[in-house]
Amino acid sequence: MKVPASLPFAVAMAVSVGAFAPGQAAFGTSRSKMTDTSLAASTLEGRKITGALKPTNNFVLLKVAELQEATDSGILLTGSAKIQKTEGEVMAVGPGKTHQDSSKIIPIPVSEGDRVVYGQYDGTELEYGGEKHTLIRDEDILVKYSGDKLTVDNVETVNDNVLVRVELDQGETPGGLLLAKSKDDESRPSTGVVVKVGPGKMGADGKLLPMDISVGDQVKFRDFAGNEVDIGTEEFSVVKIMDILAKF
16 A cells, blocks of 8 residues: 555655554564554554554654653643653564665664664654654664663663763862752753664674674764753753764
8 A cells, every 4th residue: 555645755665554463562562462453453643554554764653651650759741841852562573774885774772662762852752543653764873772661770771873972061260169050051961871783884894893882981072963852850961873983
């Protein structure tokens, strides 16, 4: 079945419709519970489709995590104050894209059922099966994890990403008193300790390029580089290896 012409161009380029099992139906719902009847009744942007979405190239189909209804301190959030999580569960993955020099297939670093965190403004949102989904490129995935909650223990970095526990800069009063800067300050920390290191980026020969960084290294990275990720009460940055300037 052809993708409807009325779909946004980015969605039409990222998916095709076919007999392809999209993975888990929802967080905590096993794929075995999805029946042929439920697939046949799927909808895309309000239109019924006879199959399931199959991403193309290096696109990944995610079911978006629900809005956070309360803060960590228990304060209820209403309306526009609700926090939109940029997290989702992988429902289906594309075959991967070809390396520009060798034409070798670069494999997708996540699988169906993985939970991922991605950039706030990445992806193309769509309604699929009556629920909110998004299509993102695999390089927009910051980290992946298993289980119901993101923790330092279960988080994994992908591709050539490095997870850094950042050190908040400190200011000093004329009397020598150190003052920790707020997370809301305009400046962002650019030093920290490496917590997780990705496997690396694939070279033209099909082998992974070495990552010259190890867990435990202290690093300095480019100002404003990376993406902020909160894990529990701690602040981290996901930084590309090319944006790390020095280690010490």
